[in-house]
Amino acid sequence: MHVNVMSSTLTYDTLRFGEFEDFPETAEPVWILGREFSALSEKDEILSDITSRLWFTYRKNFQPIEGGTGPTSDTGWGCMLRCGQMILGEALVFMHLGRDWRWVKGQQQKEEYFSILNAFIDKKDSYYSIHQIAQMGVGEGKSIGQWYGPNTVAQVLKKLSVFDSWSRLALHIAMDNTVVIEEIKRLCMPWLDFVGAASAYRGAEGGRELNGCVGGACALGVEDTVLWKPLVLLIPLRLGLSDINEAYIETLKQCFMLPQSLGVIGGKPNSAHYFIGYVGEELIYLDPHTTQPAVEPSDDGQVPDDTYHCQHPPCRMHIRELDPSIAVGFFCRTEDDFDDWCMRIRKLSGSREGLPMFELVDSQPSHFTSSDVLNLTPDFSDSDRLERFFDSEDEEFEILSL
Known part of the structure; x- marks a missing residue:
């Protein structure tokens, strides 16, 4: 059964360049995925960095999902799926190309770059295509065309990453607002x-x-x-009831300052964005709500890539407009990177600038009866337990409070 959620709130098109404001003239620092910029003297560098991020949007006229009977477009329902692609895409860029890599229109790119793009092309045989994500979700109770929450897309990407023999990622999802170091080290080593x-x-x-x-x-x-298998760490959180608890705002900002930052997936109710940084009280994000034609790679794997990079001034929104259901992402290429991340998180937890959004512990707490709760394996068998953890919009999702 297909669930059609093509509501007016999900089908707006943001590719009208006149609607975008230029970046603000402010002395406040601009943070983008662990890098600091000046809005006064580095506008070109800011735009170059943002343009170099992979931008996955709605597409139309791709191969039908479900073997010829399903939709040929994800307009209206695929925004969180696209945000999941973006945060994972950045992990692959950091791993294979490095944080300093830049995309320049018309410039020849490395073979690794096109290998990354081909992993997300809208075809059923691509590792992380809209087809794979949507069909993997079916096995977990999500009909094709049904909207996902941040936790749902994280769980599906974890399952798909098992088949990515090229990158050999260790994708860990920290549940119950708790990151267990022992679990991660066992996964990555x-x-x-x-x-x-x-x-x-x-x-x-x-x-x-x-x-x-x-x-x-x-x-x-x-x-x-x-x-050490390169780590993608996703932490689903709910930072309030209907609105974000202001006690977590400074802590959330700090996440974008960490060198391991992959950003945040979330947004507004039923409208997902990929947040890559902030300036002042505004979050900087990539918006998937633009419908573009599907792209077909050439026989040698080359991809017409202009539409995979956002080339207008970045979207911004006030941080207090953020829906409280989010997933925060980090990438640790090496064990040293992870140890450094742990050190930085412990330092943040001890500061007085905001409440910690999650707990970092050395070993599994005694109230966790199964390690699978922390790190679900590819073969899910306990559907009741899955239903408890799979949806970030689920009422049983643990609420952080003062």
Whole structure:
């Protein structure tokens, strides 16, 4: 069954360049995904950075979803799905191209760039296409054409990332407003689980060194050069009831200042945006509510890419207009990056500039009866438990309060 939610609030088109205001003349710093800019002297750099972010919007005339019987456009229902693509797309850019990479119109790009774009092209065989996200959601109770919340799209992207053999991401979703360091390290360093077995293997071999590998991991098929799977950390949160609790505003701003920042997916009720930074009391975001024709890559994998980069002044909205249901994202390429992130989060938690949005703990709290609650595996079998955690708009979602 298809759920049509093509309401007037979801079908507006933002590709009318006259509606965008130029960036404000302000002495306040501009923060974009961990980088600081001056609005007075670095406007070109700000626009270049924003234009270089991957911009995924509504598309039309793509291959039908559901094998020829489903929709050929996601206009009106796919905005949160597109925001999920954007936050994950940035993780892939940071991983394969680096934070300093810039897109310049007409300039030849690296092969890795087109590999990233092809992972999101609107075709059923792309890793993170609208087809894959929508159809994966069906198995979790979301009909094609039904609107997702931030937590829903995070859970679906986690399942899809398992099949991405190129990037080999470790995508972790921290539930119950709690980030458990032990869980993440086990996910990103799976070779640690082999240490005990490797020690026994080495003992059986008479204590012989096994190919110079750490803990005998190589003997078990794990190379010693791969000690950390790049981490995408998504933290679904609800920062109030109908409006964002002002006690969290400064803490939310601080997230955009961290070098590991991937931004925030959220928005207004039934209207999703991808927030990449802030200036003063305004959030800077990419808006998926523009319907563009689907793009077909060439035989050699090249993609006409102009429409995947927003080339007008950035959208802005007052931070107090933000819907309280969000998901905050971070990317840690290495273990050192993650340790640095933990240090920064603990420092923020100890400051008096705002209430912490989530808790960082070393090991699993005793009230968590299953590690799966923190890090759902690809094969979901407990549908009742899934229903509790899958929707950020669910009334059972834990509310943060004073």
